[in-house]
Amino acid sequence: MGVPTVPLITARFKELVTTISYKKGIPNMRITYTPHPITDRPRDLCDKYVQGADPNTGQPLLEEIYGGLTRPLSTEDAAPGFLKRDPRTRLLPSDTPENLLAYFHQQGFTDGNAIILPTERKVEEMLKGTSRQPDEWVGQMRPSPPHEAWYYTVEMVAVNAVMVGAKPEYFPVILAIASKGLTSMFSSTSSFARMVVVNGPVVKEIGMNTSIGALGPNNQANSCIGRCWTLISKNLGGSGKPGETYLGSQGNQLNYNNLCCPETEDGLPAGWEPLHVQKGFKKTESVVSLFSGWSFNDIAWYSPLPQHEVIRGWLEHFFSFGTTQATLVLDPLVAADVAAKGYPTKEAFAKYLAENTGTPGWLYWSQNTEALKQAQAGVEPYAGWLKQGPGAVVPVSRYLRRAGPRGGGFIASLTGKDDPTTIEVVVTGGGTNTFWSGGDFGYAGSASVDQWR
Amino acid sequence: MKNRMVLPMLGLLLLLAALSPSPVIAQENSSAHPAALNTRVRSMIELGSVYTNIYDIAITVVETVRGPAAMDRLKAAYPDTKTPPPGFEYALARVKFEFKGRYVSDTIPFDLGSDPLQWVALSSELTEYPRVSVQAPKPALAGRIKPGDSLEGWVAFAVSAKDSKPVMVFDPDTGGATGRGRTLFFKLYQ
Amino acid sequence: MKGSRRFFLKSGATGMGAAALAGLPALPAFAAAPEKQEKIVVMNPRGIQPDIRKIPMAARPATLDGKTVYIVDVKYPNTKPFADALLAGLQAKYPKTTWIWRPKAAGYMDDDAALWKEIKEKNAAAIVMLGH
Numbered sequence: 001m002g003v004p005t006v007p008l009i010t011a012r013f014k015e016l017v018t019t020i021s022y023k024k025g026i027p028n029m030r031i032t033y034t035p036h037p038i039t040d041r042p043r044d045l046c047d048k049y050v051q052g053a054d055p056n057t058g059q060p061l062l063e064e065i066y067g068g069l070t071r072p073l074s075t076e077d078a079a080p081g082f083l084k085r086d087p088r089t090r091l092l093p094s095d096t097p098e099n100l101l102a103y104f105h106q107q108g109f110t111d112g113n114a115i116i117l118p119t120e121r122k123v124e125e126m127l128k129g130t131s132r133q134p135d136e137w138v139g140q141m142r143p144s145p146p147h148e149a150w151y152y153t154v155e156m157v158a159v160n161a162v163m164v165g166a167k168p169e170y171f172p173v174i175l176a177i178a179s180k181g182l183t184s185m186f187s188s189t190s191s192f193a194r195m196v197v198v199n200g201p202v203v204k205e206i207g208m209n210t211s212i213g214a215l216g217p218n219n220q221a222n223s224c225i226g227r228c229w230t231l232i233s234k235n236l237g238g239s240g241k242p243g244e245t246y247l248g249s250q251g252n253q254l255n256y257n258n259l260c261c262p263e264t265e266d267g268l269p270a271g272w273e274p275l276h277v278q279k280g281f282k283k284t285e286s287v288v289s290l291f292s293g294w295s296f297n298d299i300a301w302y303s304p305l306p307q308h309e310v311i312r313g314w315l316e317h318f319f320s321f322g323t324t325q326a327t328l329v330l331d332p333l334v335a336a337d338v339a340a341k342g343y344p345t346k347e348a349f350a351k352y353l354a355e356n357t358g359t360p361g362w363l364y365w366s367q368n369t370e371a372l373k374q375a376q377a378g379v380e381p382y383a384g385w386l387k388q389g390p391g392a393v394v395p396v397s398r399y400l401r402r403a404g405p406r407g408g409g410f411i412a413s414l415t416g417k418d419d420p421t422t423i424e425v426v427v428t429g430g431g432t433n434t435f436w437s438g439g440d441f442g443y444a445g446s447a448s449v450d451q452w453r
Numbered sequence: 454m455k456n457r458m459v460l461p462m463l464g465l466l467l468l469l470a471a472l473s474p475s476p477v478i479a480q481e482n483s484s485a486h487p488a489a490l491n492t493r494v495r496s497m498i499e500l501g502s503v504y505t506n507i508y509d510i511a512i513t514v515v516e517t518v519r520g521p522a523a524m525d526r527l528k529a530a531y532p533d534t535k536t537p538p539p540g541f542e543y544a545l546a547r548v549k550f551e552f553k554g555r556y557v558s559d560t561i562p563f564d565l566g567s568d569p570l571q572w573v574a575l576s577s578e579l580t581e582y583p584r585v586s587v588q589a590p591k592p593a594l595a596g597r598i599k600p601g602d603s604l605e606g607w608v609a610f611a612v613s614a615k616d617s618k619p620v621m622v623f624d625p626d627t628g629g630a631t632g633r634g635r636t637l638f639f640k641l642y643q
Numbered sequence: 644m645k646g647s648r649r650f651f652l653k654s655g656a657t658g659m660g661a662a663a664l665a666g667l668p669a670l671p672a673f674a675a676a677p678e679k680q681e682k683i684v685v686m687n688p689r690g691i692q693p694d695i696r697k698i699p700m701a702a703r704p705a706t707l708d709g710k711t712v713y714i715v716d717v718k719y720p721n722t723k724p725f726a727d728a729l730l731a732g733l734q735a736k737y738p739k740t741t742w743i744w745r746p747k748a749a750g751y752m753d754d755d756a757a758l759w760k761e762i763k764e765k766n767a768a769a770i771v772m773l774g775h
């Protein structure tokens with residue numbers, strides 16, 4: 001851009017910002033730090049921060065900013081070129097298995113759980129699960145938009161598949177996930193989670209569990225495939241390094257397995273299409289579909305109300321991060337009950353839910369300050385809503401797709417189809433009870449498994 | 454039985470190797486290993502908003518021309534072409550750019566030639582040459598291509614007349630692609 | 644197995660010997676020396692990191708007297724009090740410089756080409772702030 005610029009960042013993110021600025025090509029960026037946090041701080045405290053020192057350097061904050069904009073550049077800072085990087089080696093230096101395992105854990109190559117060391121023989125075996133060449137590109141992945149992307153081949157994905165104990169027959173599913181280039185460990189202080197749903201013939205071919213405990217640690221395929229996405233993200237996508245490429249303040253348990261489950265296509269009510277068919281694939285195709293969100297509820301509750309009403313009520317009050325999208329994971333018994341109550345398709349049910357849920361007052365008025373001003377000024381319908389009391393539900397749905405800066409609400413429809421809601425419905429489980437799950441997950445795209453066989 | 458099969462198999466392998474296109478380097482391309490002429494380099498770019506999708510590309514530098522021969526080509530196409538700055542000469546590269554989506558829903562096009570940073574010449578020491586205002590010969594490597602299409606055309610640079618090993622860089626963070634993709638390096642010499 | 648029982652009894656490992664005598668399964672014999680593992684070679688699980696192309700920093704003016712500096716605010720939630728404090732502090736300390744607070748358009752990861760153009764055309768400098 002050619003404009004002298006200095007960034008001002010809170011001190012908590014020193015590691016993050018120095019590594020990012022190096023990777024962006026500005027190794028000596030002149031960064032000034034403030035105390036952390038500065039969000040929600042009163043003005044008098046902010047004045048103290050401004051008149052005080054940079055917590056990292058001890059230099060007066062204002063003088064440091066001024067100096068950053070006026071101090072002459074060094075020859076290195078002014079010159080173009082490339083920064084040196086150590087080349088990647090295909091094999092690691094030999095060592096004992098014990099030492100190698102310790103090394104893998106220390107280097108952050110794992111999720112902390114036991115792994116299988118990826119010898120060449122084991123990787124060669126894994127590669128038999130695909131007809132693709134080992135040196136073919138699969139994808140590129142980054143922790144979040146400002147970060148650099150790392151690149152990976154079929155062989156590199158195979159190394160990670162061996163580590164989680166996957167069988168070669170799972171490998172096309174893992175490759176399909178990897179081909180989307182979507183990290184499972186998104187770098188945000190808000191501890192993102194992901195979900196992957198598998199559809200099509202491959203589910204039965206590789207013995208995935210679509211029945212009792214489908215979402216739990218009860219099946220090798222369900223477990224390995226979900227876990228592999230996390231290792232791929234850390235090792236092939238440069239993600240998951242706390243402080244540098246992962247900032248989730250508390251982290252998220254869902255990152256261990258990314259809610260990997262198959263859809264129980266046999267358990268779908270008549271007229272309810274499998275997820276991948278909804279997204280434009282043929283029923284006979286094998287597909288993975290990825291989702292992004294934060295939280296997941298497991299609802300195990302009996303009610304005199306019909307299931308669709310209970311789900312509606314949960315959606316209305318469910319809150320996590322903003323929450324303008326939702327994915328329901330229904331047991332086949334619940335799906336059957338809902339369909340019998342007059343929802344002949346998943347879309348019909350999603351539409352009913354979106355059109356009949358409001359927003360809790362405390363949430364609506366805190367997020368819509370302009371509407372609150374109008375309400376207080378007596379403008380309808382806002383005034384009428386506010387008269388119900390600040391706790392009353394406001395009849396504005398969070399789940400209807402609206403026009404926005406990106407052309408369609410929080411997330412524009414990725415399928416190009418007419419998709420008026422941000423609610424997805426998936427069916428899986430063993431029918432032992434009329435329970436279901438749901439979370440604030442939004443659809444993030446699908447990939448063909450068949451292309452990677 | 455085994456021995457009788459070996460020679461024909463070997464012959465078949467040699468024949469296949471001779472007939473197959475130039476070797477495709479998947480991983481080795483870097484500033485330390487720029488691709489030689491007629492090497493088809495495969496890579497990826499990301500296109501889309503919110504959630505991007507990966508598209509596959511392949512780039513081959515088919516021909517390079519520099520010095521007086523380059524000047525002749527430029528003058529033939531555009532008689533008003535100015536002489537390069539003192540100490541510099543023009544270097545032209547004819548590039549084939551292939552672009553492919555992975556799934557039927559991958560329909561986003563890619564723009565070639567719309568961004569001056571997309572193709573940049575570097576010296577043999579990997580410092581960037583200043584951009585010069587010169588129109589590449591026809592056909593120029595410019596235009597919007599759809600997934601499944603390829604385009605072949607010229608790009609033009611000015612490099613030091615003394616530099617025998619300049620390098621061309623392709624920056625994928627252009628043309629509508631998002632994020633910082635993988636920079637690719639190509640020799641602008643034989 | 645037989646050998647290991649004899650080993651325990653003979654070695655005087657009375658606890659283990661007692662266990663053996665009590666009918667519990669005998670524990671395997673341990674070698675006198677620590678177990679020696681052979682070295683193996685494994686593959687690198689990491690992907691390829693890209694080359695890093697340097698971005699030269701913009702030349703600095705010797706002084707900001709008479710110049711304009713934009714405080715570009717990415718609008719992280721509830722940070723306006725800090726932005727106000729920063730603007731006031733800079734104006735008080737460096738009165739010969741024009742300090743302008745300007746919120747960046749759209750979300751904090753969205754570009755604002757119009758703002759960058761304006762800053763460049765004014766030959767100004769910039770501070771980009773802030774979160775969290």
